[in-house]
Amino acid sequence: PMGMLLRQLAYALVGLGAYAVFARMSPAGLRRLGPPALAVAAVSLLLVLVPGFGMEVNGSRRWISLGALGQVQPSELAKLALALWLAQAVAREPARLRTPRGAAPFMLVAAGLAGLVLIEPDLGTAVVIAGLALTMLFVAGVPGRALGAVVGAAAALAAIAVMSADYRRERFLAFLDPWSDPGGSGFQAVQAQVALGAGGLTGRGLGEGVQKAFYLPEAHTDMILATVGEELGLIGVVAVLAGFALFALAGYRIALGARDLHQQVLAAGLTTLVIAQAVVNVGAVVGVLPMKGMPLPFVSFGGSNLIVLLACTG
Numbered sequence: 671p672m673g674m675l676l677r678q679l680a681y682a683l684v685g686l687g688a689y690a691v692f693a694r695m696s697p698a699g700l701r702r703l704g705p706p707a708l709a710v711a712a713v714s715l716l717l718v719l720v721p722g723f724g725m726e727v728n729g730s731r732r733w734i735s736l737g738a739l740g741q742v743q744p745s746e747l748a749k750l751a752l753a754l755w756l757a758q759a760v761a762r763e764p765a766r767l768r769t770p771r772g773a774a775p776f777m778l779v780a781a782g783l784a785g786l787v788l789i790e791p792d793l794g795t796a797v798v799i800a801g802l803a804l805t806m807l808f809v810a811g812v813p814g815r816a817l818g819a820v821v822g823a824a825a826a827l828a829a830i831a832v833m834s835a836d837y838r839r840e841r842f843l844a845f846l847d848p849w850s851d852p853g854g855s856g857f858q859a860v861q862a863q864v865a866l867g868a869g870g871l872t873g874r875g876l877g878e879g880v881q882k883a884f885y886l887p888e889a890h891t892d893m894i895l896a897t898v899g900e901e902l903g904l905i906g907v908v909a910v911l912a913g914f915a916l917f918a919l920a921g922y923r924i925a926l927g928a929r930d931l932h933q934q935v936l937a938a939g940l941t942t943l944v945i946a947q948a949v950v951n952v953g954a955v956v957g958v959l960p961m962k963g964m965p966l967p968f969v970s971f972g973g974s975n976l977i978v979l980l981a982c983t984g
Contacts (some may be wrong), residue, residue, distance in 0.1 A: 700936065758932060845960035858893065861958075
């Protein structure tokens with residue numbers, strides 16, 4: 671019965687180790703780490719698509735098995751790798767970023783990683799990677815007009831991706847009106863609302879939730895906030911949101927006080943990476959965004975996400 675808890679504790683210990691390593695690494699060390707990290711991430715994203723290397727779960731090929739050690743999700747590593755590479759790359763030649771042509775190579779690298787993730791398929795993570803890159807390029811000084819054109823093109827591609835796959839289209843239509851099919855495509859969204867409503871102000875009590883046991887799919891991963899809402903109530907949910915607000919405040923203050931462009935871009939990007947995932951997850955749980963299969967940072971069960979985000983925090 672304690673198996674998942676013990677696994678998550680093991681992941682947390684590894685993540686805290688990564689946190690300690692990155693917190694003590696010099697800015698010069700972070701610069702040197704960028705190119706090899708990007709290369710490893712790109713190769714991993716290619717390997718996960720190869721039968722025999724990648725594990726397929728629920729129609730998606732997102733994991734590489736490590737045997738008894740569990741599995742690793744390359745798309746999680748790609749987020750941190752892109753941030754490390756992009757920060758050192760734009761800091762090395764900041765003058766290039768003043769024109770769309772000069773910024774294009776950086777955008778193409780980010781688009782390539784996002785494209786590999788989209789093939790898995792994982793639209794939510796691809797959107798987060800794109801948002802990370804756009805934030806870092808904006809902080810680095812890329813003209814807003816160029817970024818606006820990229821955002822428009824990305825939005826059009828995302829719309830095509832949504833409508834081209836049956837399950838994505840069903841998720842989107844269920845987001846518009848989940849109660850139109852509460853036993854089918856809208857089931858998860860409806861059960862999340864039921865869980866949040868059942869919790870009231872103070873919740874049923876820790877461990878006393880009913881939805882997670884019989885009704886709510888992915889209650890320990892993507893929909894963990896609904897479980898928090900049922901067991902700890904509105905107070906518990908507000909506490910979680912307040913934690914992310916404080917994280918954002920601290921992260922962006924670090925970025926504003928950074929000594930040089932590299933540190934400023936990296937701090938802003940990594941803070942946005944955590945907060946963007948939180949926004950996507952919370953939005954899906956409360957019904958203001960489509961379901962994306964995005965874990966809630968630091969709260970959802972999952973080793974790769976926890977380890978990478980603790981490394982980002984360091």
